[in-house]
Amino acid sequence: MSLDTYIAGLPKAELHLHIEGSLEPELMFELARRNGVAIPFDSVEAVRAAYDFSNLQDFLDIYYAGANVLLTRRDFEDLAFAYFQRAAADNVRHAEIFFDPQTHTDRGVPFGVVVEGLIAGMERAKTELGVTSGLILSFLRHLSEEEAFATLEAATPYLRHFVGVGLDSSEVGHPPSKFERVFAAARELGLKLCAHAGEEGPPAYVREALDLLHIDRMDHGNRSMEDEDLILRLAASRMTLTVCPLSNLKLCVVRDLKDHPVPEMLRRGLHVTLNSDDPAYFGGYVNENYRQLAQAVGLTRDQLTLLARNSFEGSFLSEPDKAARIAEVEAYAARSA
Ligand SMILES: Nc1ncnc2[nH]cnc12
Numbered sequence: 574m575s576l577d578t579y580i581a582g583l584p585k586a587e588l589h590l591h592i593e594g595s596l597e598p599e600l601m602f603e604l605a606r607r608n609g610v611a612i613p614f615d616s617v618e619a620v621r622a623a624y625d626f627s628n629l630q631d632f633l634d635i636y637y638a639g640a641n642v643l644l645t646r647r648d649f650e651d652l653a654f655a656y657f658q659r660a661a662a663d664n665v666r667h668a669e670i671f672f673d674p675q676t677h678t679d680r681g682v683p684f685g686v687v688v689e690g691l692i693a694g695m696e697r698a699k700t701e702l703g704v705t706s707g708l709i710l711s712f713l714r715h716l717s718e719e720e721a722f723a724t725l726e727a728a729t730p731y732l733r734h735f736v737g738v739g740l741d742s743s744e745v746g747h748p749p750s751k752f753e754r755v756f757a758a759a760r761e762l763g764l765k766l767c768a769h770a771g772e773e774g775p776p777a778y779v780r781e782a783l784d785l786l787h788i789d790r791m792d793h794g795n796r797s798m799e800d801e802d803l804i805l806r807l808a809a810s811r812m813t814l815t816v817c818p819l820s821n822l823k824l825c826v827v828r829d830l831k832d833h834p835v836p837e838m839l840r841r842g843l844h845v846t847l848n849s850d851d852p853a854y855f856g857g858y859v860n861e862n863y864r865q866l867a868q869a870v871g872l873t874r875d876q877l878t879l880l881a882r883n884s885f886e887g888s889f890l891s892e893p894d895k896a897a898r899i900a901e902v903e904a905y906a907a908r909s910a
């Protein structure tokens with residue numbers, strides 16, 4: 574069995590996926606037509622050609638503009654279900670997906686429309702595809718603490734639908750400390766806590782995410798590798814890092830996939846997972862991230878198995894559910910040996 578075939582059949586969880594970042598240009602055009610929204614592109618090819626980014630902000634500008642076509646409950650359901658179809662094809666068995674409510678409520682789309690549409694897509698994924706999922710409400714860090722609190726307040730009637738909160742958008746200049754009180758409030762509500770840290774921001778931001786936000790899971794975490802104490806601490810605490818290789822390449826966090834920190838992270842005992850981040854913008858869903866990274870840095874079958882195992886272990890599933898999913902990974906590895 575080739576490594577690609579092995580990756581394709583490996584059961585996996587996806588833990589770092591922005592649902593708005595799974596909006597493929599074809600669906601963008603369909604929704605623009607359906608909703609009568611103008612988009613500044615003539616064709617699907619022109620949209621793809623615009624996906625040439627020098628950094629995170631370059632991408633975010635286009636990503637927020639793309640989200641303008643999402644207006645109705647059905648749009649959010651279609652968006653979510655389209656992602657789950659792609660994920661199921663990659664043998665993703667469980668996904669914990671971020672959404673950015675402020676991107677929509679600031680355009681006048683009610684919070685409930687967004688959540689109800691996403692939940693409908695998630696329920697269809699469970700019944701039609703057998704893929705389970707959780708929803709993570711992500712705060713936009715370029716906006717204020719006050720706006721984040723207002724978002725948490727708007728989320729209150731829907732709390733049962735969320736497994737956690739996250740922190741995303743422009744990292745540099747918006748350190749985790751800005752959201753210390755909002756994260757404390759989210760924790761009080763029983764939500765798990767994630768934050769993007771060390772994607773472009775310095776190791777000091779990673780420390781703040783640990784010490785001030787008390788996160789349960791770290792998104793990206795690449796720049797932790799610049800700080801020896803941080804590496805030791807992340808390894809000792811078995812903090813799950815949701816690493817996104819193709820995102821890092823497209824946003825110039827790494828110059829070449831050959832330079833990607835995953836092999837060093839694994840060597841240092843970090844609890845790494847592989848994820849697609851914004852697959853419609855970065856050129857590949859989760860299997861493509863496994864495949865391209867494996868090819869660039871020479872990952873072994875055992876390392877790929879470990880990454881898949883970590884993805885369930887680092888999820889917010891219950892302990893018995895985690896154990897059952899991990900057993901499926903082990904059984905697949907044994908069968909393929
Ligand atoms: N990679 C990323 N970093 C920060 N914010 C994001 N929002 C969507 N994708 C993101």
Ligand SMILES: [Zn+2]
Nearest residue numbers: 591741792850
């Ligand atoms: Zn992300």
